[in-house]
Amino acid sequence: MNRDQYIHRLQKETFDLCIIGGGASGAGCALDAALRGLKVALIEKTDFAAETSSKSTKLVHGGVRYLEQAFKSLDFAQLRQVQHGLEERHIVLQNAPHLARPLALITPVFNWWENLYFSIGLKLYDWFASRKDNLPKSRRLSKSDTLRRMPGLTRKIHSAVLYYDGQIDDARYCLALVQSAAAAGAIVSNHLEVIGFQKNEAGKLSAALVKDHLSKEDFTIKSNLFLNCTGPFADRVRQLANPGLTPRIRPSKGVHVILPHATLDSGEALLIPETRDGRVVFAIPFESELLLGTTDDEYNDLDKEPALLGGEVDFLLETLQPFLEKQIDRRHIKAGFGGLRPLVAPPMRERNGSAPGTSTSGKDASPLPVGGAERATKSLLRDHEVEHDGASNLLSLLGGKWTTYRLMAKDAVDVACKLLDIRAECRTATHLLVGAEGWDNAFWKKIMTDFGFDADISQHLAQKYGTRAVIPATLAAEYAELAERLIPGFPYLKAEVIYAVREEMACTIRDFLARRIRLEITDWEAALDAAPRVAKLMGDELGWTTNRQSDAAAAYADLLKSFQKMADTDHTGK
Ligand SMILES: Cc1cc2nc3c(=O)[nH]c(=O)nc-3n(C[C@H](O)[C@H](O)[C@H](O)COP(=O)(O)OP(=O)(O)OC[C@H]3O[C@@H](n4cnc5c(N)ncnc54)[C@H](O)[C@@H]3O)c2cc1C
Incomplete structure (x- = not known):
């Protein structure tokens, strides 16, 4: 996944489908659409899974609580959602058993x-x-x-x-989806934000105006269809495409x-x-x-x-x-x-009795009053909805949960194919994600035997990278300095920083510490300790000056210290 080459292609080519947002929904759609043979672009404002998709409880489930609620209130929509989760559970486990x-x-x-x-x-x-x-x-x-x-x-x-x-491992699962989409031909990039749209004479979206947050340059991406997968930010993109649309998302x-x-x-x-x-x-x-x-x-x-x-x-x-x-x-x-x-607030048509979750494909996404404003977010359904705005031709995938990302993607890409007049079947149900090919529970032993690492390092590499673990392991075998632990007492190798920059599009210290390895979300003190070393390894690889390396490490340390302070302040945020 070479970001510079991909950005060049994003600027030059015209896509069938441009997906906005690189969380579970967007990454899932990118893989599904690429496997169906569509020419796909996937762009993400910050980093893949930087928002909700790296911050979940990390359960793949139907939801025992939702089942209880469904029975207590005889709520069939809730029951259907539990069933969707349970149907998808085994597919999520089977397609990336290392993650x-x-x-x-x-x-x-x-x-x-x-x-x-x-x-x-x-x-x-x-x-x-x-x-x-x-x-x-x-x-x-x-x-x-x-x-x-x-x-x-x-x-x-x-x-x-x-x-x-x-x-x-939610963030790494999302990254594996992005890598698999790229392997299937999708052009993907992080740190690119959609800040506007261009329309044709008929008022339909023809190009997205994007800001590259790393180079600070703006450019356009041309596509026949745009799919909004921006999760909690979905209303912003909907309203960039059509300011007349009524908000639907209730972030919780x-x-x-x-x-x-x-x-x-x-x-x-x-x-x-x-x-x-x-x-x-x-x-x-x-x-x-x-x-x-x-x-x-x-x-x-x-x-x-x-x-x-x-x-x-x-x-x-x-x-x-x-x-x-x-x-x-x-x-x-x-x-x-x-x-x-x-979370998606129910639209007026649901209150009028028709089924929730139905796609409005082919029709105008009529300005639907936000229903359910009186309901607490905990009582809102975790189901998804595919919405088509006929006026701008923007497609949006709203709501859902991690567990059902594949089903959500299938529903959205089915509608996209219909709009693009492309006939192609969904192929994701049995598609192994990168790193899963040839992997089994004993793969870490092979890493240990072949490369001579300690057991904890071998297990960590096999679980995070699947069979791709041989790439960072080979780097470590070739350069003795990279075979060192990033910080004492943890299984992460210095080689992983280089691997993450070269192969996983990690561009910032936070990309690496929060999402490539999960140190930021599991141990603030260890992440603070690791940050200067990550800045040096990453900076040397990306050609940062020493000043830029220390500025990046200092800014990251300030951020983590602000998190520590907020968690220690008597404040409920309500
Ligand atoms: C606390 C919590 C616990 C959860 N636990 C579970 C669980 O255990 N199991 C489960 O199945 N689900 C769980 N979920 C739900 C699940 O995490 C979410 O449904 C899922 O991650 C949403 O993915 P998404 O891709 O729709 O949104 P996101 O992951 O938020 O992705 C949207 C992306 O769009 C990007 N973006 C926004 N605007 C733009 C723009 N203009 N241009 C480009 N990119 C843009 C954002 O940067 C973001 O990365 C949980 C959610 C939360 C909050």
Whole structure:
């Protein structure tokens, strides 16, 4: 993925489909469309997965809470959404097994009645999943079995129920989709923002005006169709194309904190079935630590990164504490982050009785009043919708969740093909992503034998890069300095910085530390420690002056320190 060459082609060529936004939705669409033979451009304002798609809970699931809500309120749309998630779950796991794995989740209960209630619910969940999945079925656990599996739990529990879902490394999964799209012929670039459109005489979009945030230059990209996949920012792009469109997105903020792995001391996840605001919270092993989240609050300041605040830290810790044997407090927090769910408010036609989620392809996207303004974001459906604005010809993929990215992409690209009069079938259901070809659970042993790395480094490389791990490993084998650990005690190699710049389009320190490896979201102090070394390696590779390297490292350190400060300030953000 050579950014300079791709930008040259973006400036010169005309595309069938230009996809705006490089999160799960946009990357999924790029792969789907490229595999169908369309000439595809994918452009991303910051970095691939820089927004919501790197800040999720990282579960691939139908959603046990959504199933409960569906039954309690006899909501068939909700039920259909659970089914979509469960149908897609095994595909997500199967197409990139190095980045996705089955995850056991334990729900401790405090009396026999709760055990019965959750066991019945999870049997239903199994039943909905059973047609395609081969994950183990749910079952009850005795108190002693539960404490053996999760020693950090309080001794006050009665017993537990256990079930399975999937877990992904979200940012790297998104990158694998982008790389796979590029391998299938798509032209992709990060750090390019759509800031306007040009239209033809009929008022239809003919080109996008983009700003290159690295070179600071503007240029246009010509395409027959534009697909807006900008998640929480979708209304901005819709209104750039047609200022008359009514907003549809209700961004909802969700935060996570990272605690030491020893908090639960388990390779399995904890599900807390009911918070004081009526949701579920997960505590999940991730990158050798424990990921705790999430919250669900309306958020409207899209220009400001939704950072973790002290009040939110307290809420999550207070929610977890009753399940723990030991006391935890803010001093245990290692890192944290916030993201924005791109929830879609139901349009007027849904209130009038027609099915939600239907594409308005071929018709004008009539200015639909924002429905559901009175509903809390936690009650809004996580389903997706493909919208076609007949006036400007902009196609938008709205809402959805990580788990269903492939189905969302299929629905959007089906409509795109119809509009472009191209007949081609979706091929993503069985398409292995880059790094998955020839990979199995023992691949790390081959890396260890062939390159002589320690076990933790070999496992890390095999899990993050799949069979592509041989490329950074070979770099490390050729240059002794690159075989060193980036920071002591962590499995990351210096060679990975060079690999990420050359092969994964990493352009900034944050691209590398937050999304190529996940250090920024798991350990702020370690990321601060690593930043100057990353700046030097990346800067030397990209031809930065020494001043630019130190300025970049200092700016990054300021950003992380501001996150630390906000997480330690008594503020709820509400
Ligand atoms: C706290 C939280 C937890 C979640 N947990 C889960 C979970 O466990 N499982 C699950 O299935 N789902 C989960 N989700 C939902 C899931 O993460 C999102 O639905 C999904 O990541 C959205 O992807 P997206 O591509 O639509 O949006 P994004 O990832 O936000 O991507 C949109 C991209 O568009 C870019 N962009 C914006 N404007 C422009 C422009 N003008 N030009 C170019 N690019 C632009 C942005 O930079 C961004 O990268 C969670 C969400 C949150 C917030």
